[in-house]
Amino acid sequence: MLDALGQILGLIFSVNFILTVITASTPLLLAASGELVAERSGVLNLGVEGMMIMGAACGFAAAYVSDSTIVGALCGILAGAAMAAIFAFLTLGLAVNQVATGLALTILGTGLSGLIGAGFVGMRITPAPQLYLPVLTGLPVVGRILFGQDAFVYFSFALIIGIWLFLYRTRSGLILRAVGDNHVSAHALGYPVLKIRMLAVLFGGGCAGLAGAFLPLAYTPFFIPGMTAGRGWIALALVVFASWRPGRLVAGAYLFGAVTFLQLSVQGLGLGIPPQVMSSLPYLATVVVLVLISRTRGASGSAAPASLGVVFVPDR
Amino acid sequence: MKNRIVVVAAAAIFAVAAATLAAPAAEKLKVGFIYLGPVGDFGWTYQHEIGRQNLVKALGDKIDTTYLENVNEGPDSERSIEQLARTGHKLIFTTSFGYMDPTIKVAAKYPKVDFEHATGFKRAANVSTYSGRFYEGRYIQGMIAAKMSKTGVLGYIVSFPIPEVISGINATILGAQTVNPNIKVKIIWVSTWFDPGKEADAAKALADQGADVLMQHTDSPAAMQIAAQRGIYAFGQDSDMIKFGPKSQLTAIIDNWAPYYIQRTNDVLNDSWKSTDTWGGLKSTLVVMAPYTNMPDDVKKLASDTEAAIKAGTLHPFKCPVVDQDGKTVECKGGDHLDDGQILSMNFYVKGVDDKIPGK
Known part of the structure; x- marks a missing residue:
């Protein structure tokens, strides 16, 4: 028993383990941070999976044609934002139900991405390079973890810090949160509720598109229809899990990535732990964390936007 | 059986319906296919689609084909199969295990339509079944893997503990043990047929733990790519994945459905179709090995000799005695090897597998 524990701990604290976890968690973190901003403005977009897979298809197609990871990533962002624009037009412009529209967006994205990507299945591209920084990457242990990643990973670090600064340290962030919490008051104060929400939704779409593009550009460098395999849904769940706070979102994304990868790794050790028990770990961990959060609600509380998912039609 | 993206094939069905209405009155045989995944999955469905394309090439002047992709197993598939039957398709291939009961149900309603169900075991007067003896290829892969592994540790990525997957693991180990009796295999159940990231x-976890030859019973070429990145070996699954690991792929088990599809369609054209149960392997070319690459000549020779022996029937991967994990000798029902029933319902590991079957 103690020996098994030792083996598992040895696994967790190996550099390769941490590297894999960071790679596996990055698409979740990217997509979830975009959705967090959109939800903070009061819009519930359930179409993350659809925007991601469109980002994957368009990002891969562009990278293949241009032979450039950056062009691919940009096209992924654009594709995600374009999907989000459809969503914004319907839910903000025409005040259609957000839940139904989000689900439809996922179905649309899954189909459309298959069509766009059909010609690119089985093609190969050069994966995004690992950006090694001189000296820093050579540092023992932390070198490769902190400074040996690809650009997407660095960007995800920057993105979440940027989002935190924006939400809590800028006036615009305050306004965005106000719109999400009470759109009637925000409107009465003269803030352009729909415009702010549209920008937030587009931002969320761009992040989801980038998260999708990360999969065929860096994670597994090929395109196959449906390759997001439900990551968009996990990203959505992470936002709730994080109770709409960027800091907790990072913790949640890495925790989920780590536990998911741990259950695969531990099987390889042959310790005789049933894989079913291991597969349930990510969800068990989620439940535990949710309980902990609700226990501490008095102190920090959930930041669930009060107007989340509520349609807003300006009265004038 | 294969659980993939939730996409309703409604659009495709409408397209079929529209095409049917507009079709000219030419008396061509209409052949339908129901696919589980997208035709571009580069694995299971992709190979069925290749089979269909070759069928069109061979008999295109006598037949019209239709396919519906992304058809969920369950009630959706029953509607899709019935749609094809209702629109004049006289021969319908349903290409996944989970279409078994829907196929039988629809077949009872359309006795004049012939059905072909892949990998199932229920038949009727107008329902045949067909599948591949993929374990034969796995046996060869096991031998190659044991020869090529320096660490003596193989990595095996698997989906779900169904007999086809278990018999694949066992065949691999039995093959590997003929080369290295102490060979070890690390098994990881990912609980999905298709999630490239997972x-x-x-694959990374296995490589981290010292496995230097990877094999898989899942559908995407992701593991092959990791092998290429890490500079280790791997085997392709369902289709030739050499593109994804030019220096890593040793060989691949390729599902080759075309000859079967052409033969069965010809049978319908000649009015000689009968309900049959086909389980073809290397000999009938339903299972084909990709070229043996990235290995020295002696390993190549060993592999091709084994392949020839299996084809000739002089070697059976499950030749008796087969000893299970706990050291018990398995009853030998097929004379000098396990019989097909035992292989089709296999739910035990052979000796030398250091893992527990999930749920057992």
Whole structure:
């Protein structure tokens, strides 16, 4: 028993383990941070999976044609934002139900991405390079973890810090949160509720598109229809899990990535732990964390936007 | 059986219906296919689609084909199969295990339509079944893997503990043990047929733990790519994945459905179709090995000799005595090897597998 524990701990604290976890968690973190901003403005977009897979298809197609990871990533962002624009037009412009529209967006994205990507299945591209920084990457242990990643990973670090600064340290962030919490008051104060929400939704779409593009550009460098395999849904769940706070979102994304990868790794050790028990770990961990959060609600509380998912039609 | 993206094939069905209405009155045989995944999955469905394309090439002047992709197993598939039957398709191939009961149900309603169900075991007067003896290829892969592994540890990524997967693991180990009796295999269940990211993660975990030859019973080429990145070996699954690991792929088990599809369609054209149960392997070319690459000549020779022996029937991967994990000798029902029933319902590991079957 103690020996098994030792083996598992040895696994967790190996550099390769941490590297894999960071790679596996990055698409979740990217997509979830975009959705967090959109939800903070009061819009519930359930179409993350659809925007991601469109980002994957368009990002891969562009990278293949241009032979450039950056062009691919940009096209992924654009594709995600374009999907989000459809969503914004319907839910903000025409005040259609957000839940139904989000689900439809996922179905649309899954189909459309298959069509766009059909010609690119089985093609190969050069994966995004690992950006090694001189000296820093050579540092023992932390070198490769902190400074040996690809650009997407660095960007995800920057993105979440940027989002935190924006939400809590800028006036615009305050306004965005106000719109999400009470759109009637925000409107009465003269803030352009729909415009702010549209920008937030587009931002969320761009992040989801980038998260999708990360999969065929860096994670597994090929395109196959449906390759997001439900990551968009996990990203959505992470936002709730994080109770709409960027800091907790990072913790949640890495925790989920780590536990998911741990259950695969531990099987390889042959310790005789049933894989079913291991597969349930990510969800068990989620439940535990949710309980902990609700226990501490008095102190920090959930930041669930009060107007989340509520349609807003300006009265004038 | 294969659980993939939730996409309703409604659009495709409408397209079929529209095409049917507009079709000219030419008396061509209409052949339909129901696919589980997208035709571009580069694995299971992709190979069925290749089979269909070759069928069109061979008999295109006598037949029209239709396919519906992304058809969920369950009630959706029953509607899709019935749609094809109702629109004049006289021969319908349903290409996944989970279409078994829907196929039988629809077949009872359309006795004049012939059905072909892949990998199932229920038949009727107008329902045949067909599948591949993939374990034969796995046996050869096991031998190659044991020869090529320096660490003596193989990595095996698997989906679900169904007999086809278990018999694949066993055949691999039995093959590997003929070369190295102490060979070890690390097994990771990813609980999905298709999630490139998760398959890649599993491959990384196996490589981290010293496995230097990877094999898989999942559908994407992700593991092959990880092998290429790490400079180790791997085997392709369902289709030739050499593109994804030019220096890593040793060989691949290729599902080759075309000859079967052409033969069965010809049978319908000649009015000689009968309900049959086909389980073809290397000999009938339903299972084909990709070229043996990235290995020295002696390993290549060993592999091709084994392949020839299996084809000739002089070697059976499950030749008796087969000893299970606990050291018990398995009853030998097929004379000098396990019989087909035992292989089709296999739910035990052979000796030398250091893992527990999930749920057992």
